[in-house]
Amino acid sequence: MSLEYLKQKRILLVDDEQELLNLVVSILNEDGFWNIQTAKTAKEAIAISETYHPELAILDVMLPDGSGFGLMERLKSNSDYPVLFLTACGEDGDKFRGFGLGADDYMVKPFLPKELLFRIHAILRRSYKEENPLVRLSGSEIDFDRAEVVKNGEHLSLTAKEYEILSVLYRNAGRIVTIDALCEAAWGDNPFGYENSLMAHIRRIREKIEGNPSHPVSLITVKGLGYKLIVEGR
Amino acid sequence: MKSIPKLIRHFIATMLLSSVLILILNFTLLALFLSSQMPNSHPxxxxxxxxxxxxxxxxxxxxxxxxxxxxxxxxxWAILIDDKTMQVVWKTDNLPGTVPTSYSASDIAGLTRGYIDDYPTFTGKAEAGLVVLGFPKDSFWKHMWPSWDYHLIAGLPNTILSVLAVNIALIFLIYVYTNSRLLRSVTPIVSGIQSLPTAQSIHIKEKGLLSELAVSINKTSEILQSQSRQLRKKETARANWIAGVSHDIRTPLSMVMGYAGQLESDRRIPEDGRIKAAVIVNQSGRIRNLVNDLNLASKLEYNMQPLHPEKQNLVAIVRQVVVDFINMDIDNRHPIEWTTDESLTVCIAEIDKDLIKRAVGNLIQNCMNHNEQGCHIFVRVMAEKQNCMVVVADDGVGISEEQIEKLNHSPHYMVCDENTWNQRHGLGLLIVRQIAAAHGGTAQIGRSPSGGFSVRIILPMPI
Incomplete structure (x- = not known):
């Protein structure tokens, strides 16, 4: 699977510290992102966004001429694109939940380059998934656009629940997703007692995507914890 | 207010006892007085x-x-009046001249009942006449009309008893009235004193019998209030200071971590250089954890951390923490095993999700920090009686009984007002304890079956 199309995304980076801007730009460049604009104030950011049309904004919460929350509202009123907050306030998690401002994610400083990149990738994949090509697995391919699996030239369509479960697993490809997170994705909040239904759905998904469903290699069980989707080429 | 009925009982008992004592005293004095008069009582x-x-x-x-x-x-003096002649036929030498020497029948009746010339007189029958003794003036007081209605005397015991009863009732009423007035002024004072330790603001009306006491109590309450305000202000200032420092340290630390992280994975740099960068990354990570912990610990300690408890599935929350760690632990030096019973899929507790995640995360991180060479970590959720439990254990270097005792019982330096250089252990466990306490639970430190370290967080299930 190729992530190259994500690396083309226009990223707007706003922070009042030049050193931090340099650092984040350097991290993004090293990972292959090259289309980046930086701003040190909210005013500058708004001006840039009008001509640059960013597809992802990474914002500091405290800016010299206002708060990052206000800036996000201004930016999103023009065009809706994902926003990641980078904040030095340890308690901002509360604020985000409390205000329901519609930020896509937030990170508390300091952070490791790989943590930042993981979040950016996750947001971009989630926001621009319609551009996804086929997802290549060891024994099949998933076409999320058509909600179907292609195995040995055969087209197998996915049910709504199977699609939800696979989407979450794909967004976290290579990482364990808990039973609870999968149930929540398929059945909504507080999904108690769906563990057996989930197992049934997983079995059916395996029948569609695995070369040998009895010995799964793409959709792996992590006992007691959850499942992991192994995507080729990642 | 259990003290008020007790006070009333005490008052009534004292009153009854004093009434009875007064009666006994009176009767005794009367008896003594009368007995002292006995020798004169036989004229x-x-x-x-x-x-x-x-x-x-x-x-x-x-x-x-x-x-x-x-x-x-x-x-x-004495005279003898002859029965027949009604003349005085004998007299003593000291007979006053004013006493007559002949008497009529009505005179006899008069002197028997009363006096002759103010001398109280008493009669005795002799062989042929009547002996009359005249006592000195003012030595006796004679009843001139000594007759009583028959029913009055017959009903005397009842009359005395009822008078006594009325008297007692009257005394009782007076007592109750005065005491109730006293109680009315005592009650607010008692309740004021009782609520002083609750740190509430108190204001008692400053009037009545005990107004001075009320003034003192109001003053005391004011002093306590202002002291607690001062203390609160200091605590807030301290927590804010810690929050400020930890905020300011985050941006520079981002630079250190970010560039060191880049150097660590830069293939153009020789391996020993990358190893050094990795050390910087690890140590910055430790500073980051310390800053986070310090901030949270101070907020929890000074009750400035807002708690958002909701009914949540503890199994799901702990599972997420474990999975996050597994997803991050790339070199797999600290494999985590999920040992929760498969049958336990739900354990509901009233919890703040973020804080509980933090506590469990701290425990897992703790196992990793203390076992650099690597160890297995076991995480288990249990439901027992009315509690949800999380146990985080490892098979690493472990801890001695003495250290367990110390960790379980001596205060952390952050919440200790003495100089305790020997207690400089990390904030991780303190936070776990504080979070458990904020949820009405506890955290117990012990040894795992395999000899490693083990911590058990016990949280009450909602009723």
Whole structure:
């Protein structure tokens, strides 16, 4: 699977510290992102966004001429694109939940380059998934656009629940997703007692995507914890 | 307010006891007084004795020497009135001149009942006449009309009893009235003093019998309030200071971590350089954790961390923490095993999700920090009686009994007001304890079956 199309995304980076801007730009460049604009104030950011049309904004919460929350509202009123907050306030998690401002994610400083990149990738994949090509697995391919699996030239369509479960697993490809997170994705909040239904759905998904469903290699069980989707080429 | 009925009981008991004591005292004094009057109470007897001792001889009537002397010493005069002639036929030498020498029947009746010329007189029957003794003036007070209605005397015991009862009732009412006034002014004072330790603001009306006490209590309450405000202000300032420092350290630390992280994975740099960068990354990570912990610990300690408890599935929350760690632990030096019973899929507790995640995360991180060479970590959720439990254990270097004792019982330096250089252990466990306590639970430190470290967080299930 190729992530190259994500690396083309226009990223707007706003922070009042030049050193931090340099650092984040350097991290993004090293990972292959090259289309980046930086701003040190909210005013500058708004001006840039009008001509640059960013597809992802990474914002500091405290800016010299206002708060990052206000800036996000201004930016999103023009065009809706994902926003990641980078904040030095340890308690901002509360604020985000409390205000329901519609930020896509937030990170508390300091952070490791790989943590930042993981979040950016996750947001971009989630926001621009319609551009996804086929997802290549060891024994099949998933076409999320058509909600179907292609195995040995055969087209197998996915049910709504199977699609939800696979989407979450794909967004976290290579990482364990808990039973609870999968149930929540398929059945909504507080999904108690769906563990057996989930197992049934997983079995059916395996029948569609695995070369040998009895010995799964793409959709792996992590006992007691959850499942992991192994995507080729990642 | 259990003390008020007790006070009333005490008052009534004292009152009854004092009434009874007063009665006993009165009767005793009366009896003593009367008994001291006894020797004087037989003038009629004296008159009879004199009449008996009076002798008739040729030369007339005479008294024996000693009786005559007795009468004389007591300043008593005597006459004998003849039955037939109604004339005085004998008299003592000290007879005053104003006493008549002849009597009519009505005179006799008068002197028997009362006085002759203000001398109280008493009579005794002699052989041929009536002996009359005249006692000194003012020595006796005679009943002139000594007759009582029959029913009055017959009903006397009842009358006395009812008068007594009315008296007691009256005393009781007076007592209750005065005491209730006292109680009315005592009650607010008692309740004021009782609420002083609750740190509430108190204001008692400053009037009534005990107004001075009320003023003192109000003053005390004010002082306590202002002291707690001062303390709160200091605590807030301290927590804010810690929050400020930890905020300011985050941006520079981002630079250190970010560039060191880049160098660590830069293939152009020789391996020993990358190893050094990795050390910087690890140590910055430790500073980051310390800053986070310090901030949270101070907020929890000073009750400035807002708690958002909701009914949540503890199994799901702990599972997420474990999975996050597994997803991050790339070199797999600290494999985490999920040992929760497969049958336990739900354990509901009233919890703040973020704080519980933090506590469990701290425990897992703790196992990793203390076992650099690597170890297995076991995480388990259990439901037992009315509690949800999380156990995080490892098979690493472990801890001695002495250290367990220390960790379980001595205060952390952050919440200790003494100089305790020997207790400089990390904030991780303190936070776990604080979070458990904020949820009404506890955290216990012990040893795992494999000899490693083990911590058990016990949280009450909602009722």
């Amino acid at each position: 009629w007897q004296t008159a009879d004795e004199v009449a008996g001792h009076l002798l008739w001889s040729e030369s007339g009537y005479s008294l024996p020497e000693n009786t005559a002397l007795e009468l004389k010493n007591s300043d008593i």
